[in-house]
Amino acid sequence: MIRERFVSVLFVIWLLTFAPLPTSAAAPVVFTADLFKKQVQETLADEGEETLIRTLTTLHGKFRTLNYPNCFECSLWLIRHTQDVAPAKRLVLAEYAARFSPDLPEAHLHRFATVLAERPGDIAFLGASLWRWISVSLAGPQRDACIAAVLRFVLFFSAALFGAIVAAMLFKYGGAIAHLYSHVSVFSLSHKVLGVAVGSALLLLVLKGAVGVEVIFFLWFFFCYRIARYREIVALVLLCLFYLAADIGTTMLAVTAPDLRGGKWEIYRAVYDPPFTEKVAMDTRDPASLFAAGMQAFYERDWERSDRTLALYGKGLRDRAQLALIANMRGIIANEQGKRQAARTFFLEAVKHDEKPAYLFNLSRALYAEGNIKEAEEVEMRSIALGGKGRYDFPVVVLPRPYDFARESSGVTPPQGFFHDPLARRVTALIMILIITAIMWWIGGAREKVSCCVECGSIICEECSGNDEEVCLTCRALKAGKKILSVSDVKKHTERRERWATRRRLLSIVLSLLLPGMGLIYNDDVVEGLFFLASSLILVFLFFLPRFFAFTAVAPASFAFVPFFIGALFLLLWLISLMRSWHASNVA
């Protein structure tokens, strides 16, 4: 009996030797949308934020275990569906929204807005959040849109400022300009024909959109360069340069901005937002899709396919930084497959191509695994020296900059040929405007200087009276006390001076009411006026900030207080400008 039992036990033991041994590897990690939503919603109902932090940390740990770089959906869901929670939890959620998508500008913007609303006194945190938002925005596929938004503001700012200055100048020099061009009235037939041709060319250029608002800049210079003051001319020239730089910059961005239409967005997502992406179609002629397929296999832990695809992608590369990046990825894959020697070789190759601290860190871990402790320590020290301590968790997956990959996947190439290059076209158009202005000057530009008497406002024309002083002859005679004018003339002139002073005062107040600073520019306080104008325009920009960044997927709700704050500031600026205008006009 005992023998039979012993035999049966031996048989069972023999059978068990064929069964696989339980491995030390953990159960496969699962990260699904339902799991994420369910766990977060459950913990949101709990009081206190400890449970929420624990749950989110666990979820983020799973997420990192799978080597996912981002989960845009998770972050957007955290932002959009957790609005009405306690302030402390809101901060935690904003923080984790940024952690789940370090490459999503919206997540960092939301964190900045939440910190601003919940903890405005924490300047360091605010600054760090703002800086992170800016740096991520400038590294992501929306980079060109962000820059274009800033350039749009510069365009709006310079055009509005120019319009305000021109309006003030029109009130100030309107009569003088009319007088000046009354001298330039007789043209020969040839001049008329040339003038009409040049004017038509200019009109055609404007209608075809080859040139923009700068035409008005140039024409205004042409009309008033003999009348305007030095500071006004300098301000106008600077604004014109600002406008042109912003306009040309936008033109260049329109050529380079990544266009992720069609399946390109899926390719981008496969690399940077892999958790819930569908399988991308691999096209061997399209390197971006090849890389995306390789990365998708990597996230699916299909090491064989991933290594094969990335090796294929690496064959077509010449850039050392990209070669290093692929070698690093293949090293990680080899490590996951248990090929320690191959992993070390790949990491070493990556370091040879591009000595990044991340690659050095991976290499040090490969050396530790092989038992080469001394060399591993040296490499790790080098990594710490270059990139700082405690920055990495093994393995460090390094991806291309999102903007660069978005451009590569969208396949945007700059237009070829001189006539299709937007910069060349723009410069040509500018040269044409300059030539047109020169021809117009030759045909009938004002050569004489005309100004207004600062005392009585009467026109002082170099051509009419041979005088280019600031004060007219009558005012000079009156000031000098010379009795060369009749009593009635003196009376008339005194009345005229009073009328002029009243008109100046009234106009400066009216212009200041229209826009802060305009009255000061009218009163010749150009620099102070420009300061008020620029400040008020910046406030206006802040007021309409969401309109400039309308392409942002999540508008920060906590910015609602901004309009009130801006409105109060604007009102204050307006009142100070009014007071300064009143004071300046009285002094004048």
Add this chain to the structure above:
Amino acid sequence: MLAGELRHGAVESVWEEIAAGGMTGILTVESGKHQWHFFFRAGALVGARKQGVSSGDRVVDLLLDGGVLRPETVRDALKKQAKTMKSCVELLMEEGHVPLILYSRALSAALRLYLLEVIRLDKGHYQFAVKEDLREDTGAKPLFLDRFNVFRDHFATNPRLLNRLYGALFSPVTVLEAKSFPLDRKTLFYSYMTQDRDLLDFLIQMGDMVDSGTLVLSRWLGGVAPRDIVVVVFLRFCAILLVAALFVVALVVEERHTTPAAVVYERAVRIKVALLLDEARFSTGERVDAARLVRGGLITLEEAAVWESGKGK
């Protein structure tokens, strides 16, 4: 008393004697029916008048001939003159058409032009009478002998040029090079009135410009050197060619349908809509379209249109 027959250089000689003695008095010059009075104070010429012509009228004539005043302005002033009992020039000054400085310049020019008229006479006689209580017109700048001598010496070798300048003083001139002075298509007298300098110095400067070929004393090209005509014709031809080229380029240039800012914005909007669509799918588990995002107020209709236009391309 100094007196004698008019001949070439007679007036200059008598002035030298007046200047040497520092005399004050009136020099009367008669030639045919015309008579001029020149007022000297301490040897300097301080005033001049032609018989039958008042200083004010002379000033108005000069301003009218020089193109500084328009005929209509003078006509209106003459109409008012009868009612107000004031001279034409007084009315014009009151109305601001003739400022004081302009009047002073015109008066100074009248004095010098009378002198230029007289020194060219070779018939008649002159007579100088010492008179201490002179009543010359105020405002005219005195002319000293040394300045007059410089002027006389400058044109001594080329009196024809002086005659041409004198004749062209009241007709439009052409400035061949881009110069701010004298004014192109204006009379020389007009240019003189714009600057505060002596008429004799002005004529010397204009003479130099005519010599150098910069200035043509007529609106036509008569009297211009062939080299200058070639240059002018070439320049005009170039200008016409340039304008024609400009016009052609403006015609040929491609029309821009959208602004660069709109292009960048559209591309960014596509990313925004794609993100929101993915998030909507994440939230509900089902595939949604842009119309649903519009209904949810997440995107605008324009943004949805941009998304639809980029689909499948």
